[in-house]
Amino acid sequence: MHNCTLIINGVDINTLGVKIDDSFSMPMFNIEHINSISIPGRPGELYYNDKPGPIVFKIPLYFISSDEVERQQTMRKFKRLLIDWNGKSKKVTLVNSHEPDIIYDVRVSNSNELDKELHVLGEFELELTCYDGFGYLEQEESLTWGDNVIELGSYNYELGEDASQSTTTLTANKLIEIYNKGYNTKPVITIQGSGTNINLTLNNTQHIYIASLQSTDTLVIDSFNGDVLLNGSYNLEKIPKMDWLDFILVNGRNLLYVSGTSLNLSITVDYKEIFY
Structure with a gap:
């Protein structure tokens, strides 16, 4: 046995x-x-x-x-x-x-x-x-990013020193650290709120540009399934370039830099930590 x-x-x-x-x-x-x-x-x-x-x-x-x-x-x-x-x-x-x-x-x-x-x-x-x-981590959670380092993928996930989720409003440019313990994976990024000339840069190599969002907008950029949804409807025109398809979280430390003007945003990054 x-x-x-x-x-x-x-x-x-x-x-x-x-x-x-x-x-x-x-x-x-x-x-x-x-x-x-x-x-x-x-x-x-x-x-x-x-x-x-x-x-x-x-x-x-x-x-x-x-x-x-x-x-x-x-x-x-x-x-x-x-x-x-x-x-x-x-x-x-x-x-x-x-x-x-x-x-x-x-x-x-x-x-x-x-x-x-x-x-x-x-x-x-x-x-x-x-x-x-691939397999994925059993206790994977969807978290909304704040100033803390996010680390998923163990028996107990941590959000800084606190095990609870944190919701933060972006009113200025911000650098977010994401730790991925699995193999390379594509994230789902949800952006709520308003701003202009919004840029998302992942690991200084992958870029997303969004001209503007209104205060009532919810934009979902799903690199994993290849979809873009604005307020629940498919809208590929919202992001003029297709670079978002190449957004990949590599194993280890990832840096997501969010910049723009008149920012009033909440950003959620959701992903599966996968294992082959």
Whole structure:
């Protein structure tokens, strides 16, 4: 029996009488689409590009009970975690007890073999696929930035010395520090209030320019999903350049500088700290 357990949709599989075989290990890499170019007469190939692909968890499991009826009842409970009322795979959360703060959104991807092997042997390999290609921190929160350093991504997040959220109105230029403990990720920035010639500069390399906002405006710049919404409606014209698509929070310390004239703004930066 493996010394870790899995929690699926908040249910520890040990409570169902399902154990993990010692041969289980977490997948290490999920890189796919490695593109390269072969040039005649040149040895090897030229690397071009790759990207993270889905994460596939192949988990050897077995039931403790040798009683066939009890095993059948346990199987029903276990399957209810993984399929919906139409018999289709459903998205569930997966947590490894060795990394209790990281969640993966997964779906079962080998249900036919699951049934066959389970009935015959009482043991099987469960294959779960995380199509996002990354996990994220369980206790990630959306915070509104003030003067304090924001640090997410541990069992307890901190906002300066205070664990509560802080709301600050920007009335002058301000530098905001953001600490990202995960891999590179794209933020969602929400701006409320008024100002003119508003500039957002991230790490001195990525820029967003907004000509003006009115006091009743709410502008959402969603780099993660590629959307811009003004007062709840899609409005790409509000930001003339598409640089906002390249807003990336790198691992570690990030500096977001907000400047402009006649500023009276509240800015919220929301992001997922992701792990491949």
